Amino acid sequence: MQSAEILVTTPAILMACIGVAWGILGGALPGISPSITMALLLPFTYTLEPTSALILLASSYVGAEYGGSIPAILIRTPGTNAAAATVIDGYEMNRQGKAGLALGISLYSGVIGSLFGLLMLVVLSEPLSRVALSFRPPSYFALGILGLSVIVTLSGGSLVKAMIAGIFGLMVATVGTDPVTGGNRFTFGTADLLGGIEPVLIMVGLFAVSELLVQATQKDTTIRVESTARIEFPGWKLARRLLPAQMIGNVVGTFEGVMPGAGGTVASFIAYNEAKRWSRHKDEFGKGSPEGIAAPETANNTVSATAIIPLLAFGIPGSNSTAVLLGGFLIHGITVGPMIFVKSADVVHGLYGGLFVASIAQLIIGIMMMAPCIWLVNRPRAYLNAFIFALIFSGVFSIHQSLFDLSLVLGAGVVGFFMRMLKIPFLPTVLGLVLGYLVESNYRRALVISGGDHSIFLTDPISLGLLVVAALFIAGSLGRTLLETMKSRRTALN
Template sequence: MLILESLWSTWIVPAAFGGVAWGILGGALPGISPSITMALLLPLTYGMDPTVAIVMLASTYVGAEYGGSIPAILIRTPGTNAAAATVVDGYAMKQQGRAGEALGISLYSGFVGGLFGLAMLVLLAEPLSNVALAFTPQAYFALGVLGLSVIASLSRESLIKGLIAGVLGLMISTIGTDPVTGTSRFTFDSPDLLSGIPPILVMVGLFAIGEMLAQTGEPSLQDVPERPRIRFPGPAMWRRIALPQLIGSVIGTMEGVMPGGGGAVSSFLAYNEARRWSRHKEEFGKGSPEGIAAPEAANNTVACTALVPMLSLGIPSSNSAAVLLGGFLLHGLLPGPMLFVQNPDVVDGLFLGLFVANIAMVIVGYLIMGPCIWLVSRPKPYLMAFIYALVVSGVFAIEASEFHVAVALAFGVLGYVMRSAGVPLLPMVLGVVLGFLVESNYRRALVLSGGDHMIFIQDRLAAVLLSLALIFIVGSLYRHAIETRPKPRA
């Protein structure tokens, strides 16, 4: 077998393992996004063989998407945008002393999703790249609305509070350069605000810093007995999480191939769908393994399928894919329709490397899990100080910007206030992540149609996505009405 030979005779395997380990580390550090993790590595790959360099970068992406779930589960802080949906049930399990199990499910689901995505990438790159081409501005708008419709079911405690949080998030996303006119909005002449507030800062503030503020105000809890060991799911659990994994993988495949997504939308949609189809709906939000399996399968699928438009069209669908594109260009390779013809060796090497990376993710993930769990089971004062230092240095490291640190701290205070007032955090995150996508494409579509709203219905894809969003919202409201109806006395 020529392929297997090249596996052992080159640096592909060590590169995949190294990339995954680096990626898990970067993904697990709150504030460091997968794209930044990759960007930090990029200059080091300059002298490497092109295939090895590309494999290393792509493996970093794979590792980072898993790594993001570690702090999401252990300290209620998503390390990456796409891990935000994992926080809900992951942290609930941790509080029940099931952190090892939660991490095992996340790792296993990431592995399943990664392999699914890789299969899609290898087998269906060509047809899937046509999906990307079907997306018009009006379809992107509809996709964003579909993502936002999840807010309705994320805010089951209080719909009003959920909507307030969502709208606040949308408002934050309007900061920066106006997408149509180019005017600066709410930037107060500060160049730091020209490109808007990065969603990762909002998340780090709301979740990590807000959580720390909340926890320092509470007395030390009786320690939850915790076995510092990872537990992989057994056959019964395999069966239970198979459906959520499939849901996550399919949704992840779709989002990965669409430029502009980047994983966060699919995680939330997958979480939402997993709940809809679950036989244990009541467990969601209280530590459901399915609530971890779906988003984690989705974001690892995206890490592979995001390469579809990047490789076949030369168009990156996320920041991480953009860094990978930079890696290709640095090595004189030009992703696009001709890459498969001109450099088939690089493409084959990359596919092989991604396969190794998914296996490496399980091995490396397993090895570092014990220390991670041990670390977060230290006494609270140590833990809080450690997380604080970690978060602030992580945020600062991105661009050595004091401004970013200040933004994250400000959102920390906001997160604390929201927590105290019982306002859910996830709708706000969704608003920040999707606001710009929704707004810019809405206005772009109207520029193209001369102000005629019919354009959203005439585009078939947009019409389908908008109808789905409508069904979601009406369905959630209906459920909400039934659940909150005063029960008649027996």
């Protein structure tokens, strides 16, 4: 009820539609991930009221997940990583002259996924957050450590590199004013650094600028979309056939969305495999199966809503996209975590309402955006990148009218470029940056309460439980790495 009231009294509906349209365009551009699409919007959210700003960001996430399937189906190039599984059967359907139907299945399944994900978000977030209401400073510190541990261990690749990334994020978070004494740290006498480094600047730099720098090293391999396909929705009989695959996508998307570090890509592939396993038409998979599109597209759209659950309930973003969404909350001074349902309930309800509008609007906007998407995908990469570069410069400057911010963004872009070169993941850095204050301030508060006695972290049962889980995650990941190393050595010896 409150959601409906907010939707009527704020420009939330308009923001949801703009967000979806922007998300579809960004998602359709290969190389532009949902997190980049959202990061490019961040500067615009400064001038908006909080609910509209968050709806704009969250809706663009919803739109991007569908947008990624357009080039996946038409030119065999996924617009987003999460659309990679859609390529398998989507492109086959296109080759069989059924591109319109493939796009229709993707869009329709995306709507089902978004709505189911939203339902899960509404049902699960608040009860989960109640668990966190009994948290004290030691528990908050342990929660921050757990969040970092989970992301570090699930980032994929080298555990050491992910830990370096997380610590680097925590280091950047220490720039500015000390949370307890109010003294300055690492400000180099610059007034611009007194308030610390805003996560939004680092996110835009890491995600968007580094992508442009990486693309500058690559040749333009743009494949022209020749298709004039019109979206065609499945009939009643086909819709019934798609239902089990969509249900699988919903379940997998819910589980993977709630799990930090998993995300839409993993969800899409698991959903695809499970849909194939349970399908009556297994042999059609890989040869243009409609279920092969429905399952991954439902899953990645479900994730776009369920990934927000750990963010709202515990204040921990589980993916790059939700980290950018967290940036939106921080811009408006809203602290995510259990208290958000008490202190900013109107914003949360507005976000639910906005996501509902975005999910439904996706159907119409998806059809309307088809032609602009094809036009945009066909533009030469040089023009597109130049306009994105200019958008970053204009958008970031508009935040504080500061050229110092722009130099920070460029600097973060360079750091991001080298991180990508060294295969160091971004997410632990972003998480370290946004959780740095929570971790340090609660660690020190806990020690003030205990008179400097570290055993407080072990005598507080919640803190103890969370730290044990964090240790298990690290130990499990170390064990897995050791086993893999031993296995590869044995293989090399044989």
